[in-house]
Amino acid sequence: MTRENLHGADGSMLGYLVQVERAIFWLCSLPENAVVGIEVEDDISTRLNDGENIKQIYEQAKNTINSNAPYSDKSEDLWKTLAIWVNAVLEHRIDIDNARFSIFSNRPIPTSRLIYKISQASEMYREQLSQCVSRVKEIAGTLRTNLKSYGEAVINCPDDTLQKIISRVEILDANFTHDAANFTAQIKSLLHLSDDLPVNYIIDILFGNVSRQLIECWQNRRECWVAVSDFNREFTEIISVYKKKSFLEKTIDLLPPINSTEIDKNKSKKYVEQLKLIDCDETEILEGIYDYIRATGEKSRFAKDGELSEERFAEFYSDLKNNWAIQSRPRFKFANEENFNKIGYELYYKALEYKGILNRYVPEQHYTYKGAYHHLANELEIGWHPHWETKLKDGDEV
Helix, strand or coil, X not given: CCHHHHHHCCHHHHHHHHHHHHHHHHHHHCCCCEEEEECCCCCEEEEECCCCCCCEEEEEEEXXXXXXXXXXXXXXXXXXXXXXXXHHHHCCCCCHHHEEEEEEECCCCCCCCHHHHHHHCCCCCHHHHHHHXXXXXXXXXXXXXXXXXXXXXXXXXXXXXXXXXXXXXXXXXXXXXXXXXXXXXXXXXXXXXXXXXXXXXXXHHHHHHHHHHXXXXXXXXXXXXXXXXXXXXXXXXXXXXXXXXXXXXXXXXXXXXXXXXXXXXXCCCHHHHHHHHCCCCHHHHHHHHHHXXXXXXXHXXXXXXXXXXXXXXXXHHHHHHXXXXXXXXXXXXXXXXXXXXXXXXXXXXXXXXXXXXXXXXXXXXXXXXXXXXXXXXXXXXCCCCCCHHHHHHCCCCC
């Protein structure tokens, strides 16, 4: 799952991906001495070590794949969030005088909702704030049985403390951000990226780096805190590597769409026959066609733009062909007629694990190296079936 198809994720995966996006937003927004936590005190938590009026920000992110906005007046997400904050303050895990509480939603929050009214309450208007606290406790007393513990935590909170919490609540909903293009524009602005830099490419790498750090912390049962200083160093390294790189692969969403005519033209090519020889199904063959078309198109662009020469691609193909030889020889030597297709099928997927080296770099887009293998198969320089040369070069029927 990549950042590009974030909005096609199911609810739980969407929640995880959006937390990473929100972490990146704060990492781009905060000063060098700050740290950002993912699923520590809250979904997202930031700490500013010194020199800032607001030293901690606690953000609860709620995301939904349906059209209904979260945080309704008697919903679990609202009352669980309020209870978490109340308990953390009362247990002195949060310094209320140096904190801000954010409600993040990928859907607009209606102005009629209790949480919206909470976000509008301010210490500047004491009477309005007092009325809001009374209304919050009133609704807390009417919650259904499975939410009563959350409601009781809020009811038992002293009014003056609850007023401080409420006065520091803000809403960041779909009106604020989290349209994919809007998020990209925000990060581009925060990082001061010029138009000649590939913003999506850069964000994807940052997204992957933060995700890997989070997963590593989960695996080792450690809290995940990302230092802005470390994030900035990684960002600088990404820019440095890009500046040195002689070519840039486009992500799939930036490539032209592939139409049915192009697909039909490829169905009779040798690389497709090679896939049929090892019993690849229709989905696998279609994936191969897509990779071949994309790789061929990008190779033409590299040549046109002067980014990569034919010589560099020849070296790349030679590298992949060498990998194929290493993988195929021991398999083909001991193959027998009963397992030809199985041997070829396993060889195909084993070979694809190696991406090769193109102009000193490992390709980042899967279509680049997979399409290159299909190019070699189409030119009959490599094959997947143990008897591929006999079957294809002699023109036998597949």
